[in-house]
Amino acid sequence: MKDDILPQAALVDLDGTIFEITPDWSMERNSAWELETMNAGVYATSVSYLQALKQSGLVIVVLTARGQTCRRLTREKLKSHGLWEMVDHIHHRPQQWNNAPSALYKEAMIKRLGRKYSFMVAMEDEDKNLDVMRKAGIPVVIDAKRWHDGAIIPSVHRTMG
Ligand SMILES: [Mg+2]
Secondary structure, three states: OHHHHOOEEEEEOOEOOOEOOOOOOOOOOHHHHHHHHHHOOEEHHHHHHHHHHHHOOOEEEEEEEEEHHHHHHHHHHHHHOOOHHHOOEEEEEOHHHOOOOHHHHHHHHHHHHOOOOEEEEEEEOOHHHHHHHHHOOOOEEEEHHHHOOOOEEOOOOOOOO
16 A cells, blocks of 8 residues: 555644634735744644654644745744754745635645655644545544643744844
8 A cells, every 4th residue: 555655744734723823914914924923822732742743753744824935934933942843844835825725725735745645643723624634534633723722832032133
């Protein structure tokens, strides 16, 4: 079977899953929004999950609807919480997908990434994306909304030089 030779991986969303949601994104205020993401708290439960998934030997693949212009800040944000070291691959949304619903983008990417990885588990907060992941046959799909009322690790905001 093809799956037997693919590396086993976890598919991980960022906003609403690892980080608190940063509201009011629009194409017009994308740059301001990207800076605001630095203030988002981190869900303690998601950090524990990530650590467990990483320790179990899964490849950690982050798939985010954040644009590619948010690459540097996202790296900085993950680093400031000690999460960057856990991430093996990170995929930001290319510009040509800007007008498409997040679920369509993720569906296309899961199809593509599914040729490289065997996804064992997914962490995600949006219902439409959760459906896409279940339909893609990912055996364990964790709805991050269940820990939205849980402990928050405050943002470790650093002044950007
Ligand atoms: Mg999300």
